[in-house]
Amino acid sequence: MVLFEDRPLLLLVSGVVTLLVVASIVGSILSRRVTSGSARATVDNINARIRAWWVMALLFMVAATTGRATSILLFTLVSFLALREFVTLAPTAPGDHRALVWSFFVVTPLQYYLVWLEWYGMFSILIPVYVSIFLAVRTALAGDTQRFLERTAVNQWGLMICVYFVSYVPALLMLRIPGFERQNVKLMFFLVMVVQLSDVLQYVWGKSIGRHRLAPSVSPNKTWEGLIGGVLTATLVGAALWWATPFSPGVAALMALVVTTMGVAGGLIMSGIKRGRGVKDYGALISGHGGVLDRVDSLCFAAPVFFHLTRYFYVN
């Protein structure tokens, strides 16, 4: 276990646990204070979210600190569940059945197997190039031409978001950064912590001082105040975590700013898809949060950008 050899990593883990303990205490105080009906519902939802955060954070930290195999397995499972929620919502036709079987049982495991092999060249083009061609052909062979473009596009985008983008999180482990060897798990922590904290902070800022709606038709609860407050504080958190990364404090702040901005974009895009299909959440697996895809929507879009920025500037 790398956890006890790596002091900064141990600090990160203790930090997350401390944060969760504080959140649980605040949650129970709120729960005792509140009396009115509508506030009650909000507080109950907050407490359900905090409990779910415990489970998710512990799962992530155990998987990440145990090793590469468990990290990859965890995100394979995340992709699988996310893709399932995405496809459930997508208007697929019977002619897509075989292509979907391939997506779930061949493409998803294969993508993560490439992460395991650390075969960057194939990992980065499997889904955008080979799978996109193969699945379109497979659908064409099924013979149903109704809404053909729409259906193949949906299938392809589902794989891009739920599998390709998500696989960039454990792919961070394959980057060879001089002077940072065998410490990449902290990059994963940095990304996941900053993005998820930014979601929480946007929620907190929005609930406390939110006034001006950002995009009422897409995501009614998002406000400009929440967005700016959340992104700025998450950027500060990112800067404060520079010691756990190969970055200087300034670069850590910039990276945090980029990934939180990507996270906001991801949240909006995924909301747009949901609203377009007439639902509020992708699923009900995580109590208080909705589905897996509702939780990882910001991570999906932040991970590939974070990976490529780090790779471009830090891997020679």
Next chain:
Amino acid sequence: MIATALAAVSRLIAGPTVEWLCDPSSEAQRIYFGNHSSHLDFIVIWSALPPRLRRRTRPVAGRDYWDRGTVRRYVSSRVFRAVLIERGQAAGHNGLVAARESIQRMSDEMGDRDSLIVFPEGTRSPTGEVATFKSGLFHLSRLRPDAELIPVHLENLNRVLPKGEALPVPMLSRVVFGPRLEMPAGEDKQAFLTRARAALVELKAV
């Protein structure tokens, strides 16, 4: 044991959300009637029941399919104690007699303890649309007025494992157990079947 394992696998594949509009743990004998679009339908309904009630809830299935081959025969007769009936009989008088016999068998097999799961459309719908009901449900309900008729709506299973496909796509599905269907005395067959189908379709909007 095998049944529980199969139920767990089906839950993993079909990820059903279950909703009850009637008492889930009622001890009453019941006839659950569902819309049929996939081979998974029965097992998904069955695994949504409280474990205590599963052992006494039996599917009604076509003999032509489920009495063929060792595995199918074992699963249908031993694991789920299915009531196997003849399907697609000849038209006319002989067909009518055979159909009556099947209904009588279902009623006998229920005894004073078991519940049944039936699919009154008679076959799987390829689109997920609910087809018109065959008359079996009507005759069964007349034979067993003591049993509660419970409509069960299944959503998305035709996308998980459509007719003619061997491998499932693991999508999320939904099972809604509706309120008990009343049986006013003197209602004729057609009116009953239309009402039963409507009660089932209605659950889609729940």
